Amino acid sequence: MRTRIALLASLLAASFPSSFGLASELLTAGSIEAGAGWSLLEESNEESGPDGTDDQSSPLIGGSGSRAVPLGESFSTQLDVSGEKNYASSSEDDNQDSMIFGGAHLSWRDPGKGLIGIFGGGGRGWTERYRGDTNATWIGVEGQAYLDAATLYLQAARVSGDVEDTEENFRPAYVLRGVGRYFVDDDSRIEVATSFANANDAVDGGDDMWAIDWALRYDRRISGGWHGFGAYRGAYFDTTTEGEQLTEHIAVVGIRYLFGAESLKANDRRGATLDQPSLPMRATNWVEPLD
Numbered sequence: 001m002r003t004r005i006a007l008l009a010s011l012l013a014a015s016f017p018s019s020f021g022l023a024s025e026l027l028t029a030g031s032i033e034a035g036a037g038w039s040l041l042e043e044s045n046e047e048s049g050p051d052g053t054d055d056q057s058s059p060l061i062g063g064s065g066s067r068a069v070p071l072g073e074s075f076s077t078q079l080d081v082s083g084e085k086n087y088a089s090s091s092e093d094d095n096q097d098s099m100i101f102g103g104a105h106l107s108w109r110d111p112g113k114g115l116i117g118i119f120g121g122g123g124r125g126w127t128e129r130y131r132g133d134t135n136a137t138w139i140g141v142e143g144q145a146y147l148d149a150a151t152l153y154l155q156a157a158r159v160s161g162d163v164e165d166t167e168e169n170f171r172p173a174y175v176l177r178g179v180g181r182y183f184v185d186d187d188s189r190i191e192v193a194t195s196f197a198n199a200n201d202a203v204d205g206g207d208d209m210w211a212i213d214w215a216l217r218y219d220r221r222i223s224g225g226w227h228g229f230g231a232y233r234g235a236y237f238d239t240t241t242e243g244e245q246l247t248e249h250i251a252v253v254g255i256r257y258l259f260g261a262e263s264l265k266a267n268d269r270r271g272a273t274l275d276q277p278s279l280p281m282r283a284t285n286w287v288e289p290l291d
Contacts, residue, residue, distance in 0.1 A: 029261040029271030030067035035254020042247040060086045068272035078105040099125035101281045111269045115144040123281040136161035136284040153179035161284030170284040173199035177277045186263040187221035195279040211237045211283040227256040237286045244290040
């Protein structure tokens, strides 16, 4: 009897701890995605009223990549990059022709509770219509809380943006972003997000500008590491002293390849779960059109 009990105890000790250890181990993981969609831009002026509204639409393509690498048992680093090309119908359209941005994260994580860390990034935008290309950088703090079927994600950062060869800028500025993810199952995820950014003395160094965006996305595993997704993103940009506003709507569908993690949820808790806020780059892009 003692021999049997000892054998059973040794089997339990050998199996359960290793299983739990595997479930809490940070992963070397990442993803690559590509998508295509349509952009609608609504521009208006307070002085001209409804008659001053100018709507523009154009197709676009985009892509992104990320990779997380553990640094010991609880720390990890992640790199990410995103790009977008907007095919404006003419050089007179306000639509930003293209932009690329990315950055890095350093964080401490407990896969059963949450994450806390720092991040930084930057980007560049190109356009045919306006005089200068745009540049933006940001640095901030971030944190995540893990619930049973949901993840809550917050970011706060300081932003500095400029338009080359002009006096236009988006600084000093601050951005606050919140994200909520709900896992229908381990391979199916719904994500909602919103961001707010504000800059004093931007746009010619004397005008205030603020922006807000909102997003909805659904990801679903297709086969193996391949996933499909559909996403909508909207944004509103306002110069309070100039009286100019822009509203942007973007819809995208695409595919994503996930590697190093067995599911979307495993990647969220132990892999490449972080990203960069896009609002700092987008707000800097619209500084000159709003002038």
